[in-house]
Amino acid sequence: MEKEASEVVNFGKSLLVPSVQELVKESITQIPSRYVRETNDAHPVDQSSPLSVPVIDLQRLLLCDSINSELDKLHSACKEWGFFQVVNHGVDTSLLETFKSEVIGLFNLPMEEKKKLWQQEDNHEGFGQLFVVSEDQKLDWCDMFYMFLSPNLILYILGLFVRNDLLSISMCFVLSWKTGFLPMYMADWLSQCNVTGLRLVIPNSSKSLTNQVTSEAAAAMALYSASEELLETVPCFFDFHETGIEEEERVEGDKRSEEIGEVLEAEGEGERDGEIEEVVEEDGEIVDCIVDEDNGSTIEYIVQQSEIQVGFVVVPFLEWKPMQFETSFCTVSIDFTMITEIACHWPSEICRLISSKISISTSSCVRRLLTSVSTSVIIIVSPSINSKCMRIMVTMEAYIASMKNLAQTLLNQMAKALEMDKTEMVGLFSDGVQSIRMNYYPVCPEPQKAIGFTPHSDADALTILYQLNDTQGLQVRKDGNWVPVLPLHNAFVVNIGDIMEIVSNGIYRSIEHRATVNSTKERVSVATFYSTNLDSELGPAKSIVGPLNPPQFRTEPVGQYFKRFFARKLDGKSYLDDMKLRHRGT
Numbered sequence: 250m251e252k253e254a255s256e257v258v259n260f261g262k263s264l265l266v267p268s269v270q271e272l273v274k275e276s277i278t279q280i281p282s283r284y285v286r287e288t289n290d291a292h293p294v295d296q297s298s299p300l301s302v303p304v305i306d307l308q309r310l311l312l313c314d315s316i317n318s319e320l321d322k323l324h325s326a327c328k329e330w331g332f333f334q335v336v337n338h339g340v341d342t343s344l345l346e347t348f349k350s351e352v353i354g355l356f357n358l359p360m361e362e363k364k365k366l367w368q369q370e371d372n373h374e375g376f377g378q379l380f381v382v383s384e385d386q387k388l389d390w391c392d393m394f395y396m397f398l399s400p401n402l403i404l405y406i407l408g409l410f411v412r413n414d415l416l417s418i419s420m421c422f423v424l425s426w427k428t429g430f431l432p433m434y435m436a437d438w439l440s441q442c443n444v445t446g447l448r449l450v451i452p453n454s455s456k457s458l459t460n461q462v463t464s465e466a467a468a469a470m471a472l473y474s475a476s477e478e479l480l481e482t483v484p485c486f487f488d489f490h491e492t493g494i495e496e497e498e499r500v501e502g503d504k505r506s507e508e509i510g511e512v513l514e515a516e517g518e519g520e521r522d523g524e525i526e527e528v529v530e531e532d533g534e535i536v537d538c539i540v541d542e543d544n545g546s547t548i549e550y551i552v553q554q555s556e557i558q559v560g561f562v563v564v565p566f567l568e569w570k571p572m573q574f575e576t577s578f579c580t581v582s583i584d585f586t587m588i589t590e591i592a593c594h595w596p597s598e599i600c601r602l603i604s605s606k607i608s609i610s611t612s613s614c615v616r617r618l619l620t621s622v623s624t625s626v627i628i629i630v631s632p633s634i635n636s637k638c639m640r641i642m643v644t645m646e647a648y649i650a651s652m653k654n655l656a657q658t659l660l661n662q663m664a665k666a667l668e669m670d671k672t673e674m675v676g677l678f679s680d681g682v683q684s685i686r687m688n689y690y691p692v693c694p695e696p697q698k699a700i701g702f703t704p705h706s707d708a709d710a711l712t713i714l715y716q717l718n719d720t721q722g723l724q725v726r727k728d729g730n731w732v733p734v735l736p737l738h739n740a741f742v743v744n745i746g747d748i749m750e751i752v753s754n755g756i757y758r759s760i761e762h763r764a765t766v767n768s769t770k771e772r773v774s775v776a777t778f779y780s781t782n783l784d785s786e787l788g789p790a791k792s793i794v795g796p797l798n799p800p801q802f803r804t805e806p807v808g809q810y811f812k813r814f815f816a817r818k819l820d821g822k823s824y825l826d827d828m829k830l831r832h833r834g835t
């Protein structure tokens with residue numbers, strides 16, 4: 250069945266709204282009416298309430314003794330609260346510290362830079378707001394950055410160029426953060442990366458070492474077919490390019506790139522069968538290409554307005570098939586067949602836009618395209634993006650990997666507590682859909698009238714929230730009252746989402762929560778959402794339901810579930826209510 254472009258492109262859109270952070274810069278004393286909540290119950294919170302969200306010690310939970318009281322605690326936290334804080338979680342604190350400063354840095358970027366990452370009318374990824382479906386809808390006192398993440402990879406694509414004749418597509422991407430790749434940050438080659446888990450290896454300036462690293466990178470970039478058999482044509486598929494800052498703009502640190510560029514070029518020539526040829530483009534532009542004699546694929550030599558070294562691949566459409574790029578850092582799966590199918594239907598205007606090379610519209614357009622074609626979501630970074638963004642992408646990779654790990658660990662423990670078949674849990678969540686939402690709540694001149702985040706339950710299975718500047722604001726609804734979740738330094742707040750309520754057939758509860766704002770300190774939080782695999786059917790777990798526990802929810806494909814969710818305004822738990830099966834007599 251052919252998919253409609255609009256159907257495959259993304260999971261949702263949201264009306265574009267102004268930035269609250271910019272609004273606050275105008276030193277307003279009253280908030281605009283669009284933010285005033287008539288029925289906001291003025292944040293009544295029983296501050297004297299002894300109730301607080303349970304705290305789970307992960308190391309103790311994993312001890313696996315026969316009378317595991319921590320497992321009981323987890324089970325009751327998920328049933329009674331739908332919320333808990335997790336400490337002793339093993340996530341590196343230096344990663345958390347780095348991530349924290351980079352997230353804050355991201356929100357503090359100049360507006361000009363942020364605009365490049367702003368949401369588009371038909372896609373809700375990027376800076377902006379979610380769930381805005383009408384012009385008169387009340388807005389939250391919050392700016393956010395939302396991104397869909399890959400189940401198992403992040404590939405940094407810097408640009409994707411389609412030839413006018415649509416016969417081939419060229420992809421320009423970061424090779425690997427680990428070997429043979431020199432990111433430049435603030436005009437300096439990064440000599441080390443402090444992010445734990447990344448193990449970024451940067452060659453020093455000696456040429457012999459550079460050679461060695463280059464060939465390592467070459468080996469690492471070998472292309473594998475889906476059956477894991479090494480494709481022979483590999484070395485012809487890619488090449489290295491050095492940074493392409495215009496001669497007169499060259500800065501000190503760029504000398505390294507010249508040196509490395511020469512070495513790479515010399516080495517590359519020795520390894521390939523093809524000759525460098527000048528190819529005349531349709532528009533008359535002459536480009537240097539290496540044409541592989543055997544399969545006709547070309548590698549184009551390009552000079553990018555980019556601060557980092559990149560790989561470049563040109564793949565003729567006809568050859569495209571699902572492929573895996575095996576790097577020493579991650580495995581990247583791309584179904585080129587589908588890109589081909591979709592690209593063939595691109596209107597010529599879009600092709601022209603893409604061919605006109607790096608512009609943010611190109612990148613986001615391509616991002617949407619790629620997001621739609623594979624369960625592996627690909628993040629595309631435009632080289633025009635500020636290097637701070639580039640940095641956060643690197644840190645985020647380590648952060649989301651830790652969050653995935655933590656989510657899966659917790660889900661396994663929950664399966665145990667629920668007496669759910671472990672293989673069913675693994676089958677549902679092994680490659681779960683992950684997304685990230687960074688929330689920035691600026692100070693508010695009238696905090697009692699506004700709300701930072703409308704009361705809602707999360708649509709995913711498990712949310713892991715990092716309250717990164719230790720500012721209070723999150724509240725959960727417990728027996729009709731709002732209970733604050735006091736930030737514990739470097740702990741995570743975990744909550745059950747609607748998917749987990751469905752999978753557990755209602756045993757675990759997704760609980761309504763909201764975020765309030767205050768007049769003295771901005772608040773920053775990052776939520777990572779973990780859901781079932783994109784190709785799974787969402788419904789109560791088969792190993793939980795039975796004659797004594799009939800299904801409480803209907804079953805539907807996960808993709809459909811998300812699309813309907815993002816098309817609505819947030820409204821408490823109403824979405825989950827729609828999934829409920831009405832049993833006779835209820």
Ligand SMILES: O=C(O)CCC(=O)C(=O)O
Pocket residue numbers: 686688702707714722723762763764774776
């Ligand atoms: O910022 C918070 O504390 C709440 C965030 C949240 O609920 C969400 O991102 O879904």
Ligand SMILES: [Fe+2]
Pocket residue numbers: 705706707712762776
């Ligand atoms: Fe939430």
